[in-house]
Amino acid sequence: MAVGAFIAATAKATSTRENRRSAGNSMFTSIVAGLAAGGAYALIGVCLVFTYRLVSIVNFTGAAIGATGTFAMAILYEDGVPLFAAVAAGLAAGGLTAALFGAVMMRWFADAPAQTKAAVTVALLVGMIALGLRLTGGQHPRPFPDLIPGAAFSLAGVVITKAALVTITLALAITVFGTQFLNRTRTGLKLRAMAERPMTAELSGIPARSLSIGVWAAAGIATTLALMIIAPQRAPNFLTFSMLVVPAFAAALIGSFRSFWLTLAGGISLGLLEGLAASLTWLQQFRSAVPFAIILAVLLWSQRKARWDEAR
Amino acid sequence: MRKHILSLGALALLGTGVMLAAPASAAGPTCTDGKIVVGAVSTVTGPADFSEVPKAAKATFDQLNASGGINGCMIDYTIADDKADPAVAAQSARDLVENKGAVVMTGSASLLECAVNAGYYDKQGILSVHGLGVDPVCFNAPSISPVNVGPYTLTTAVLQYASTKLGAKKLCGIFWIVGGTDEAYKGAVARWEKLSGQAFGMVDLTLPFQGDYTPYVLKARDEGCDAVVMNTVEPQIVQMINTADAQNISGIKWLFLAPGYTVQVAKTLAATKQEIYVGTEWEPYTDAGSKANEGWNSAMTAAGMPLTAFTQGGYESASILIDVLKSIDGPVTRESVTAALHALPPVNNPLVGTPYTFGEAKSHASSQGTKMVKLEAGAWKVETPDWFILPAE
Numbered sequence: 001m002a003v004g005a006f007i008a009a010t011a012k013a014t015s016t017r018e019n020r021r022s023a024g025n026s027m028f029t030s031i032v033a034g035l036a037a038g039g040a041y042a043l044i045g046v047c048l049v050f051t052y053r054l055v056s057i058v059n060f061t062g063a064a065i066g067a068t069g070t071f072a073m074a075i076l077y078e079d080g081v082p083l084f085a086a087v088a089a090g091l092a093a094g095g096l097t098a099a100l101f102g103a104v105m106m107r108w109f110a111d112a113p114a115q116t117k118a119a120v121t122v123a124l125l126v127g128m129i130a131l132g133l134r135l136t137g138g139q140h141p142r143p144f145p146d147l148i149p150g151a152a153f154s155l156a157g158v159v160i161t162k163a164a165l166v167t168i169t170l171a172l173a174i175t176v177f178g179t180q181f182l183n184r185t186r187t188g189l190k191l192r193a194m195a196e197r198p199m200t201a202e203l204s205g206i207p208a209r210s211l212s213i214g215v216w217a218a219a220g221i222a223t224t225l226a227l228m229i230i231a232p233q234r235a236p237n238f239l240t241f242s243m244l245v246v247p248a249f250a251a252a253l254i255g256s257f258r259s260f261w262l263t264l265a266g267g268i269s270l271g272l273l274e275g276l277a278a279s280l281t282w283l284q285q286f287r288s289a290v291p292f293a294i295i296l297a298v299l300l301w302s303q304r305k306a307r308w309d310e311a312r
Numbered sequence: 313m314r315k316h317i318l319s320l321g322a323l324a325l326l327g328t329g330v331m332l333a334a335p336a337s338a339a340g341p342t343c344t345d346g347k348i349v350v351g352a353v354s355t356v357t358g359p360a361d362f363s364e365v366p367k368a369a370k371a372t373f374d375q376l377n378a379s380g381g382i383n384g385c386m387i388d389y390t391i392a393d394d395k396a397d398p399a400v401a402a403q404s405a406r407d408l409v410e411n412k413g414a415v416v417m418t419g420s421a422s423l424l425e426c427a428v429n430a431g432y433y434d435k436q437g438i439l440s441v442h443g444l445g446v447d448p449v450c451f452n453a454p455s456i457s458p459v460n461v462g463p464y465t466l467t468t469a470v471l472q473y474a475s476t477k478l479g480a481k482k483l484c485g486i487f488w489i490v491g492g493t494d495e496a497y498k499g500a501v502a503r504w505e506k507l508s509g510q511a512f513g514m515v516d517l518t519l520p521f522q523g524d525y526t527p528y529v530l531k532a533r534d535e536g537c538d539a540v541v542m543n544t545v546e547p548q549i550v551q552m553i554n555t556a557d558a559q560n561i562s563g564i565k566w567l568f569l570a571p572g573y574t575v576q577v578a579k580t581l582a583a584t585k586q587e588i589y590v591g592t593e594w595e596p597y598t599d600a601g602s603k604a605n606e607g608w609n610s611a612m613t614a615a616g617m618p619l620t621a622f623t624q625g626g627y628e629s630a631s632i633l634i635d636v637l638k639s640i641d642g643p644v645t646r647e648s649v650t651a652a653l654h655a656l657p658p659v660n661n662p663l664v665g666t667p668y669t670f671g672e673a674k675s676h677a678s679s680q681g682t683k684m685v686k687l688e689a690g691a692w693k694v695e696t697p698d699w700f701i702l703p704a705e
Contacts, residue, residue: 030527033526036526139360141547141550157530158530233526233554234522235522236547240521271524278518285517285518287518
């Protein structure tokens with residue numbers, strides 16, 4: 001009887017509500033609620049595309065590198081280091097970790113096929129998560145300072161935080177910068193050449209190694225900054241930060257790992273879609289599978305013209 | 313003839329004397345090789361680390377051994393790490409029971425040990441005085457009786473507290489479902505409905521482990537919930553409360569289960585505007601003045617162990633087992649320990665609200681009491697000096 005009442009309450013929960021808003025309005029609320037997450041996905045996504053376009057590595061450690069810098073910042077801040085210095089040190093830690101990984105990739109895997117490079121970053125990710133969880137206190141949370149505190153405005157009953165706005169702005173800035181840098185500057189041209197033909201580029205006098213490590217470091221610093229901004233709104237745990245790479249990947253795939261603009265749009269839409277999924281009862285329980293569904297759909301779409309023999 | 317009768321009488325007396333002496337000479341437990349083998353299967357490495365529970369049990373046994381053991385028998389305690397892997401959990405239990413010859417399991421704390429090994433223990437005739445039951449099987453097996461309240465009973469208790477003591481009218485639940493725990497949480501909510509005679513407000517069983525929680529916070533607000541119970545662990549609790557603060561939520565009481573009761577959560581959420589309660593499984597360990605904690609506190613301090621809820625579970629399970637072992641007359645074997653636990657009268661322990669029982673019941677959830685703590689200025693304050701105990705059904 002009680003179980004029956006409980007099930008009935010569950011079923012009724014979505015249809016009857018006090019202060020009931022119209023169904024359409026509530027759906028809009030849910031979509032807007034996903035904006036902050038979308039900004040984060042887009043920002044990490046464009047950093048992934050940046051790394052891929054310039055050093056042709058699908059980098060699974062992207063978010064974990066950001067997590068390293070962010071945790072370094074939080075630990076220093078907890079120990080009494082002033083916020084500004086802690087942030088600078090955290091960005092440096094993220095940049096250095098990324099540069100170290102870049103050096104490893106250039107030293108030992110420069111000529112390896114793309115699959116091997118991606119597999120190496122997966123191995124690095126697994127190692128980083130294990131080590132990161134141990135070093136940062138595992139499940140025990142630590143306080144993350146709000147770098148950009150406060151609300152910007154309300155929309156459809158959802159408070160849009162300043163942090164969410166800054167995240168989206170930053171993603172937009174990297175998108176514009178990335179596009180311009182690759183298409184309009186000499187260094188960008190060199191880097192593109194290096195990514196596509198590393199050997200030829202090196203023979204023609206382009207300092208491949210230092211440029212690559214520079215790209216890694218720059219992407220590492222950008223991702224660290226992204227995670228520092230969104231950290232207070234996320235589960236403060238090394239694993240959950242590192243796994244932000246999954247939705248970011250879905251975003252980067254939407255841009256085919258080429259287009260910054262499509263990645264930006266893809267990341268934000270993914271967040272909005274997740275928000276929407278939370279309001280639809282039938283879809284709700286599959287909400288966390290949304291990025292995977294998108295990854296699968298994009299992969300299938302991208303292979304639509306391939307014949308079986310070629311695609312295999 | 314008379315002499316004969318006298319000698320018979322003397323023999324009879326002697327016989328009686330021998331009979332009287334016999335139990336006296338065998339009184340108390342005995343053991344072969346001077347040791348009693350006890351095992352624990354716990355998640356040490358993997359997604360969670362529960363090792364503090366069996367380590368506290370080990371510290372308790374070590375202190376007993378240092379003072380001469382039980383009748384000269386030393387407790388030989390082995391902690392096996394199941395790595396949260398069912399195959400490893402099964403293998404570890406078989407190694408402890410069949411190769412090492414464990415007579416009883418004590419202080420185990422694992423994400424999945426009960427589900428994997430409860431049937432095996434039953435077949436082998438070995439029992440587990442569990443240190444921290446997590447999966448629903450821990451509270452539904454004849455071979456296992458945990459010393460903790462467990463997330464399901466605690467969900468009911470926290471709901472009951474919110475409705476009877478906090479005056480919550482519309483209770484809601486947002487649950488993070490791992491494996492097949494949804495039925496157990498639904499059962500916990502149904503039990504509260506039965507106890508209170510009220511209908512539950514809103515339930516959401518889809519909270520992801522990671523992802524943005526803004527839609528969930530807004531859903532609780534828009535549904536008009538005035539109390540929300542959640543079963544998440546530390547990082548997700550912090551995330552949920554920070555999200556509620558960012559959305560300027562007010563008027564919702566947030567109730568969490570025992571994993572939220574840590575010093576780190578209190579410190580991290582020191583600046584929150586939200587009203588936060590947690591149901592504990594043992595006497596609140598942060599309560600420095602608590603008399604109930606004295607025995608545990610001095611044992612753990614002497615062993616250099618941290619003062620946490622986990623070490624309370626390990627200490628309580630080890631203490632219960634030590635008393636059970638001391639009560640055995642004759643050889644301590646798997647059979648004699650199992651028989652002693654089956655015949656165990658309810659054991660009062662100052663760390664819990666209701667007596668610990670084992671017996672031959674098909675399921676065990678003897679701990680039915682909680683003490684509620686409230687977050688105030690970065691520290692936990694005890695709201696219920698007396699145990700808040702769920703009424704028997």
